[in-house]
Every structure is written in C-alpha cells, then in structure tokens.
Amino acid sequence: MCGIVGILGRHQVAPILIEALKRLEYRGYDSAGIATLDDGHLVRRRSVGKLVNLSDLLVRDPVRGESGIGHTRWATHGRPNETNAHPHQAGSVAVVHNGIIENFRELRAELEATGTGFETETDTEIIAQLCNRELKAGRSPVEAARATLARLRGAFALCFLFDGERDLLIAARRGSPLAIGYGEGEMYVGSDALALGPMTHRICYLEEGDHAILTRTSAEIFDADGQRVERPIADIPQENFHAEKGRFRHFMAKEIHEQPSVIAQSLQRYLGSDLRLSEFEERLDFTACERIVLVACGTANYACHVAKYWFETLARMNVEIEIASEFRYREPPVGPETLGIFVSQSGETADTLAALRYVRAHGGRIVSVINVETSTIARESDVALPILAGPEIGVASTKAFTCQLLVLAMLAITAGRQRGKLDAAECTRLAEALSGVPGLIAQALALEEDVAETAKSVARARDVLFLGRGPMFPLALEGALKLKEISYIHAEGYASGELKHGPIALVDQEVPVVVLAPYGPLFEKSLSNMEEVIARSGEIVLLSDANGLAMSGGKAAHTLELPSVEALTGPIVYAIPLQLLAYHCAIQKGTDVDQPRNLAKSVTVE
Numbered sequence: 341m342c343g344i345v346g347i348l349g350r351h352q353v354a355p356i357l358i359e360a361l362k363r364l365e366y367r368g369y370d371s372a373g374i375a376t377l378d379d380g381h382l383v384r385r386r387s388v389g390k391l392v393n394l395s396d397l398l399v400r401d402p403v404r405g406e407s408g409i410g411h412t413r414w415a416t417h418g419r420p421n422e423t424n425a426h427p428h429q430a431g432s433v434a435v436v437h438n439g440i441i442e443n444f445r446e447l448r449a450e451l452e453a454t455g456t457g458f459e460t461e462t463d464t465e466i467i468a469q470l471c472n473r474e475l476k477a478g479r480s481p482v483e484a485a486r487a488t489l490a491r492l493r494g495a496f497a498l499c500f501l502f503d504g505e506r507d508l509l510i511a512a513r514r515g516s517p518l519a520i521g522y523g524e525g526e527m528y529v530g531s532d533a534l535a536l537g538p539m540t541h542r543i544c545y546l547e548e549g550d551h552a553i554l555t556r557t558s559a560e561i562f563d564a565d566g567q568r569v570e571r572p573i574a575d576i577p578q579e580n581f582h583a584e585k586g587r588f589r590h591f592m593a594k595e596i597h598e599q600p601s602v603i604a605q606s607l608q609r610y611l612g613s614d615l616r617l618s619e620f621e622e623r624l625d626f627t628a629c630e631r632i633v634l635v636a637c638g639t640a641n642y643a644c645h646v647a648k649y650w651f652e653t654l655a656r657m658n659v660e661i662e663i664a665s666e667f668r669y670r671e672p673p674v675g676p677e678t679l680g681i682f683v684s685q686s687g688e689t690a691d692t693l694a695a696l697r698y699v700r701a702h703g704g705r706i707v708s709v710i711n712v713e714t715s716t717i718a719r720e721s722d723v724a725l726p727i728l729a730g731p732e733i734g735v736a737s738t739k740a741f742t743c744q745l746l747v748l749a750m751l752a753i754t755a756g757r758q759r760g761k762l763d764a765a766e767c768t769r770l771a772e773a774l775s776g777v778p779g780l781i782a783q784a785l786a787l788e789e790d791v792a793e794t795a796k797s798v799a800r801a802r803d804v805l806f807l808g809r810g811p812m813f814p815l816a817l818e819g820a821l822k823l824k825e826i827s828y829i830h831a832e833g834y835a836s837g838e839l840k841h842g843p844i845a846l847v848d849q850e851v852p853v854v855v856l857a858p859y860g861p862l863f864e865k866s867l868s869n870m871e872e873v874i875a876r877s878g879e880i881v882l883l884s885d886a887n888g889l890a891m892s893g894g895k896a897a898h899t900l901e902l903p904s905v906e907a908l909t910g911p912i913v914y915a916i917p918l919q920l921l922a923y924h925c926a927i928q929k930g931t932d933v934d935q936p937r938n939l940a941k942s943v944t945v946e
C-alpha cells in the first residue's frame with residue numbers, strides 16, 4: 341500500500357516520476373504528489389484523487405528539476421486530501437513514506453512540546469519534522485536521516501530529498517519493500533521493480549533494516565547495525581515488467597483471460613512432460629511433518645481453504661487454515677513438527693509475513709507459494725514456490741488465485757505420494773487431470789457472453805448469496821469477495837448446508853443466490869438446497885455441468901454450463917465464471933474495476 345519512487349536523473353524528472361507512479365498506482369490511489377529540486381530548491385505538487393489529477397495539475401503548474409520523489413497514497417492516518425498527500429516537507433527536507441509509524445503520537449507530542457507546528461494529520465509529517473530538527477541542529481542530511489530513522493518504530497519504506505542537495509537521495513526500509521535501480525549515470529528508488537522497469541532492469545532489493553545513500557553514480561547500503569554491506573544486483577527478466585492492458589479495457593479482464601496460458605506455464609515448469617512433479621519431490625519432504633498450517637489473507641486464504649480439502653483427501657494429513665492477522669497474535673502452539681505454508685500473491689502482505697516469522701521463531705518449516713519471486717516472504721522461506729502468474733495489476737486477484745490453487749494441488753499430490761497414500765498410477769491420473777486444466781479454463785472463458793447477460797440481472801441486487809459444498813464452499817466465499825470488492829454489491833458465501841441455519845432468512849425475490857454445484861456425489865444435496873431457495877422466491881444462478889443442469893429440471897432462473905470437472909480441477913475451473921460475474925456486474929454498475937474504492941493491491945500495513 342502506497343507506492344513510492346525516487347529519481348536522481350539527467351532529464352526533467354516530473355514526467356518520469358508520473359510514469360513510475362502510474363505503474364505503482366495499484367498500491368493506492370486516493371491522492372498523489374511529487375517533490376523536485378527546481379533550481380536546487382524543493383518544490384511540491386500534490387493532488388487528491390487519481391494520478392491523472394496530479395498529471396493535469398503539472399500541466400497547469402509545471403515543476404522543473406532532475407531530482408525528485410513521488411508518492412501514490414492509500415490513506416492510513418488522515419483523510420485523503422491535498423494537505424495529507426505526500427511528499428511531506430518540513431524546512432529543507434521532503435519525505436515519501438509507505439507504511440505506518442507506530443510511535444507517531446509520542447513523537448508528535450515531543451515535537452509539539454518544543455514548539456513544532458504540524459500541517460497534517462499524517463504520521464509521515466513526523467518523519468520530515470524530526471529530520472528537519474536534526475538539520476537545524478547542524479547535522480548533515482545523512483546524519484539527520486540516520487538520527488531520524490533511529491527514532492521510528494513501525495513498518496515503513498522511506499525516501500528523503502533535501503533542499504540544495506541535487507545529487508542525494510536517502511532510502512530506508514523496515515518492513516515495507518524497497519528496490520534500488522541502477523541506471524547509466526542515474527539512480528532510482530521504487531516500491532517495486534515494476535515501477536522502475538522502463539528505466540532499468542538492474543535492481544537491488546534492500547533488506548530488512550537497510551538504508552541506502554544514493555548519488556547518480558553510487559549506492560552505499562548500510563544494514564540495521566549501520567555496517568556497510570553489499571546487496572546483490574539482479575538483472576530482472578523483461579517479462580516481469582509487462583504492465584500493459586493490451587486489447588483489454590481493464591487489467592482485470594486481461595488477467596482473467598491470461599489464465600489458460602499462465603496455468604500452462606506453471607504446469608510445464610512443475611509437472612513437466614513426465615508428469616512427475618520432480619521439483620516438488622526434490623525440494624519438499626512431507627514425511628517429516630505431522631501437521632500443516634496454511635496461512636494467508638483474503639483471496640489467498642480462500643485458496644488455502646480449497647487446499648485443505650485436497651491435503652485431507654489425497655494425503656490424509658491434518659491441516660489447519662489460518663487468517664494471518666489472527667494467527668500472528670493468538671500464540672498458537674507451533675514446533676518442528678509443523679509445516680507452515682504461506683500463500684501470497686505479493687509476498688509482502690504484512691500479516692502473512694509476521695505469521696511466517698512467528699512459525700520460524702518457533703522452529704517450524706516454511707514453504708511459501710508466492711507470485712513475486714523477489715518478495716520478502718519468498719526470501720524468508722525455506723522453500724519458495726513461484727506460481728508464475730506474471731504481474732497481477734488489477735486490485736482484485738484473479739489469475740494469482742487459480743495459479744495458487746494449481747501449485748497447492750500439486751503440493752497435495754506430492755504429499756499423498758510421499759506419505760504412501762497415493763500410488764504411482766493414481767498420481768499419474770491426477771497429474772493428467774491437472775494437465776487438462778488450461779483447456780477447461782478456455783471452455784469456461786467461452787461462457788463470457790452468457791455471464792455478461794446474467795450479470796445484468798445480478799447487478800440490480802443489493803445483496804447476493806453464494807453457496808457451495810465441499811471444495812466449492814471456499815469458491816462461494818471467493819465469488820462473494822470478488823463481487824463485493826469491485827461492484828460494491830453486498831455478498832456472502834456459505835456452505836450450502838448452512839443455509840437453513842440462518843442465511844435463508846435473507847432470501848426473497850430480491851436476493852439472487854449463486855449455486856456452485858458440479859455434478860457429483862453431493863449434487864442432489866445441493867439440489868435440495870436450491871429447492872429451498874426457490875420455495876422462498878429466490879432467484880437461482882446455477883453453475884454446473886451438462887449432467888447437473890439436466891438434473892436440475894430447468895428450475896434455475898439463470899444457468900451457466902461448465903465442463904465436467906473432478907474435485908481436483910473443479911475449484912480452478914469454477915473460479916472463472918465467478919471472476920467474470922464480478923467483472924460484468926462492475927461493468928453494469930460503472931464502478932472502477934481495476935482500482936476499486938478503499939482498496940490497495942499490496943497490503944503492507946496491519
């Protein structure tokens with residue numbers, strides 16, 4: 341949340357800052373701002389709302405300068421308005437900040453007691469004011485920044501720009517990610533490598549507690565103890581920087597349609613032509629653990645819920661699902677017998693990372709299922725398994741969810757084989773089923789027109805229920821979350837069997853009920869639940885296959901015919917119509933699909 345960028349360049353920096361912020365806008369978009377050194381002096385331009393407002397402001401009121409910092413905000417402290425927008429300036433220092441300063445009240449009181457006045461409600465202004473106090477006391481910019489950093493508690497990434505210092509940026513990281521980009525006689529700082537992609541592919545990630553002193557030709561990095569350190573500079577592959585919509589109107593649509601190809605890529609890497617999952621076999625040992633704890637937030641957490649069904653049925657293992665923000669504070673018993681599996685698209689989610697560190701501190705083993713391979717969660721894991729979804733820019737997670745499911749399915753098969761619960765023939769059969777998933781997804785995508793038609797009716801509702809049984813229950817939760825997030829329609833997911841224990845009281849002709857029911861052993865039970873809804877005038881949207889739809893007797897108001905699936909492939913395939921339904925409801929309602937209100941892609945604060 342919040343994107344930050346810093347540039348020591350050789351050209352006018354304002355348009356370059358804006359380009360970089362565009363690539364970071366998925367991290368927050370309630371206000372934006374830049375500061376540059378115009379003729380050596382700090383000048384700022386800030387604007388509330390989307391980045392386009394800041395671009396327009398810069399046309400009306402341009403700034404010059406070749407050094408600058410920029411910020412796109414997701415508000416934590418203080419309303420989204422121009423005053424609270426970053427960069428924050430005090431005297432001769434300007435700061436951009438991602439994260440939260442936990443001791444800001446105490447620091448603010450201390451500064452106010454000595455006569456410092458504050459302009460904003462933000463925690464960030466404290467940083468600028470502290471640093472300015474040090475500068476006024478005669479310290480150099482580097483000393484002042486260091487003294488300031490020493491006073492801060494919390495999780496943050498920061499970039500400082502100083503009046504009169506055309507060849508200096510100071511960057512610091514504690515908790516929130518920060519990358520340094522190396523150019524030709526230029527140097528950059530960004531919340532992620534994506535922001536820096538058009539400028540350089542040579543990227544170095546700061547480690548926890550690091551700060552860096554940058555000039556156009558050098559980057560000196562110091563660790564948490566103040567020792568000078570070298571951090572590796574990686575050449576990031578070109579494809580990691582692609583953040584274009586192509587022929588699609590929204591990133592979300594593009595990412596939904598990319599699923600057959602990204603799933604195929606993941607299958608190629610992990611399953612291989614021999615269908616053997618050799619990489620998983622070599623890197624993981626499920627015989628050594630007694631218990632699996634799957635930890636994640638949001639959509640990634642629902643992927644964990646699905647995986648629990650697979651680990652239990654295929655590997656007969658004890659599996660617990662944890663919401664990271666609860667797990668980290670509950671002090672659950674964890675020991676060397678525990679295998680923690682942490683699932684995160686960004687690999688930077690603050691709660692998931694804290695939960696990972698808890699398991700590590702208590703002797704558990706750490707496997708992560710991540711999309712961003714250079715992320716903190718990946719780096720702090722014993723084994724990091726990339727899901728290979730490519731950059732996901734739409735705030736609502738789509739392709740990352742199905743790629744997470746695929747990797748978790750392959751993990752469950754590996755566990756089943758290693759623990760002697762699956763024989764070679766069964767493993768091959770399951771692997772063959774997975775290798776058919778890209779084709780099944782393509783069939784599901786072909787339903788888009790029907791889904792768009794159904795969405796016309798669903799989008800009129802104020803409340804929507806989603807029902808599913810077995811591994812379709814977590815899909816019901818995910819379908820409801822997707823709809824809420826981007827169309828702002830209130831939606832809840834329930835296990836179908838729970839309907840009559842309360843939620844059925846909500847059902848009337850105004851409440852569409854989306855039933856996820858592939859034909860199988862539990863289908864007739866789902867049918868009974870559907871009848872209960874119909875008896876109360878509820879409008880059913882039934883997602884099933886040819887057999888299921890034939891058995892349903894034409895009672896559903898809307899039907900979507902999906903290909904036949906099995907327990908392992910069903911959740912991946914049924915995710916597609918749910919994503920499309922949310923997308924087309926949002927289109928009907930005219931909401932902002934890629935940047936829904938109040939949300940941000942990468943949740944790096946608690």
Ligand code: F6R
Binds near residue numbers: 689735
């Ligand atoms: C929903 C969504 C969020 C994320 C959650 C975890 O569409 O995107 O619920 O799934 O914030 O994020 P990661 O996977 O980056 O840890």
